[in-house]
Amino acid sequence: MAFDTLFLNARFDGGARHHIAVKDGRIAAITSVDQPPAGAETIDLKDALVVPGFVEGHIHLDTSFYGNAWRPHKPCTDGFNVHERVAFQTENMAEAAPMDVRARNQLDLCIGHGTTQMRSHVMVDGSVGLKSLETILRVREEYKGLIDIQLVAFPQSGILSSPGTPQLLDEAIHLGADLVGGLDPASFDRDVEGHLDVVFGVANRHGVDVDIHLHDMGTLGAFEIEQIAARTRALGMEGRVAVSHAYGLGDISPDYLKKIADVLARSGVAIMTNAPGARPFPPILALRNAGVTVFSGNDNIRDSWWPYGDGDMLRRATTLGYRSGFNIDEQLRAAFDVVTASGAKALRLESYGLRIGAKADFVALNAEHVPEAVVAVPQGRSVYKDGRLVAANGRMVGKSG
Numbered sequence: 001m002a003f004d005t006l007f008l009n010a011r012f013d014g015g016a017r018h019h020i021a022v023k024d025g026r027i028a029a030i031t032s033v034d035q036p037p038a039g040a041e042t043i044d045l046k047d048a049l050v051v052p053g054f055v056e057g058h059i060h061l062d063t064s065f066y067g068n069a070w071r072p073h074k075p076c077t078d079g080f081n082v083h084e085r086v087a088f089q090t091e092n093m094a095e096a097a098p099m100d101v102r103a104r105n106q107l108d109l110c111i112g113h114g115t116t117q118m119r120s121h122v123m124v125d126g127s128v129g130l131k132s133l134e135t136i137l138r139v140r141e142e143y144k145g146l147i148d149i150q151l152v153a154f155p156q157s158g159i160l161s162s163p164g165t166p167q168l169l170d171e172a173i174h175l176g177a178d179l180v181g182g183l184d185p186a187s188f189d190r191d192v193e194g195h196l197d198v199v200f201g202v203a204n205r206h207g208v209d210v211d212i213h214l215h216d217m218g219t220l221g222a223f224e225i226e227q228i229a230a231r232t233r234a235l236g237m238e239g240r241v242a243v244s245h246a247y248g249l250g251d252i253s254p255d256y257l258k259k260i261a262d263v264l265a266r267s268g269v270a271i272m273t274n275a276p277g278a279r280p281f282p283p284i285l286a287l288r289n290a291g292v293t294v295f296s297g298n299d300n301i302r303d304s305w306w307p308y309g310d311g312d313m314l315r316r317a318t319t320l321g322y323r324s325g326f327n328i329d330e331q332l333r334a335a336f337d338v339v340t341a342s343g344a345k346a347l348r349l350e351s352y353g354l355r356i357g358a359k360a361d362f363v364a365l366n367a368e369h370v371p372e373a374v375v376a377v378p379q380g381r382s383v384y385k386d387g388r389l390v391a392a393n394g395r396m397v398g399k400s401g
Contacts, residue, residue: 003028005041005360005387010050012354013333013370017047022360025386030356045364045382049373051336052353053116053361053383054313055343058211058244058272058297059106060154061120061139062132066302066309067105068097099132103139106301109311111147112394114363114383118147119211119297119347121154121181121244124172126162137176146390150347152211153177159198160189166198173206182212185227186220192227200231209240209348211272214248217280221248222260229267238268242295242346246271249287250280257283261290270346274299274316275323277308284324288334288342295343296320313339314365315377332371360387 007020021029021037029037065071076084110118123132133153140149153172159165159182169180180202185195203210212228214221225243232241249257249271264271270293273281287294296316301309314336320326321335344352351359364382367373383391391397 003037003040005043006037007050007384008036008042008044009033009047010045010364011047012050015369020050020354020360020362022387025360025388026351027354027356027358027360030354048364048382049367049369050354050362050364051370051373052340052344053363053385054114054339055295055347055349055352056110056115056118056297056311056313057295057339057343057346058274058299059110059118059120060122060300060303061103061106061136061149062099062122063303064102064106064301064309065097066102066109066311068102071302071307099135100139103136104142106311107139107143107147108396109301110298110313111383111385112391112396113310113312113314114365114381114391115311115313116147116359116361116363116383116385117344117347117349117352119150119152119179121152121211121213122177123156124153124168124177125155125157125159125165126168127157130168130171130175133172133175133177145388146385146396148349150178151176152179152181153202154181154213155183158183158188160191160194166202169198169202170205173202173208177208179203179209179211180206181210184214184216184224185212186224187216192224196227196231200235200237203237203240204235209242210237211242211244213244214246217248218251219248219256221246222252222256225249225260225269226263229263229269232267232269239348241268242270242272244272244297245276246273246282247280249282257286258290261287261292265291268293270295272297272346273320275320276306281323284320284338285331285334293342293346294338295346296338297343312377314373317374318377321374329371332374336370336374361385 003021003023005022017033019031019036122136153169155165182199185192189195271282275281298309317335317339366378
């Protein structure tokens, strides 16, 4: 077989060196260094550590201010209040640069660090209609071949409390959104069953997946997770539902956590955590050991919720490990798995990984192995999408504008 590109001297985690042959954007062969196949073009990776492209599992392309003027963070009047944060976001968005410009800034940032797959939540509710989704859909089209993006129709202002939102969520799927989302059914809409009726109704009608924001704490949040899992099983949607944040899993008793983890594993409901500062978050190893898929994302980057975020999923793995007390190599590899293979599983990416037949999406970086990469967060990475160099040293390659 004639290949399009042959990548020489790629070092995999564990130290083995390989050549990677790419044909039509996919990995066609992985050979030992003493058996180089023929290729039309040869690229020497010079023993760089090669890992799969990072999976950004939860981000908001429509609300970031990265690359825009600095906006001082506005604290809530009483701790953390989702309603108040949404109000601050509305005020800030009215003064921000055009959404497409801000979205491109954020995509360039993420791709530059090695993200090749992304799931972004985009506001769709009575406050903005479909305007934000229409804008992000256009930007997604511009970035074809640079990154694969799933879009979630996200009712940031609630569903039942935001007139017209149930119909808009239906329209959003027709327009091109890939998933339907939700937001704190109990504390925001104050009607768990009614909220979930809409979310799972849209999913069932259109055959799409679900990803629900859940900030509610303690036993309330855990109860909502049980209700989401029950809906998932009733509709035969195992493996197609995610709960993002799930803060409540970080502040319940060990016995209750074990019960919920077993429920999640049986229903195939994945949990997204970005290990946010100063908040409880789901215990990664306990969930993984129970068979739950745990994935991650940068979430908000310099927006109305907090001023942090750099778009680097490798650094996110560092944060996950640091906040979880991960020190041994096995644990550090688990943190890395959360931002790679487990993210791919949660997003149902069938052609992912360093294997024959998968998309040739990978990152070459300067580290001895994955544990060192997680703690050192090496820069100077080369990012390949479909076997083509798309970013180097943190900057996009061959992209105008």
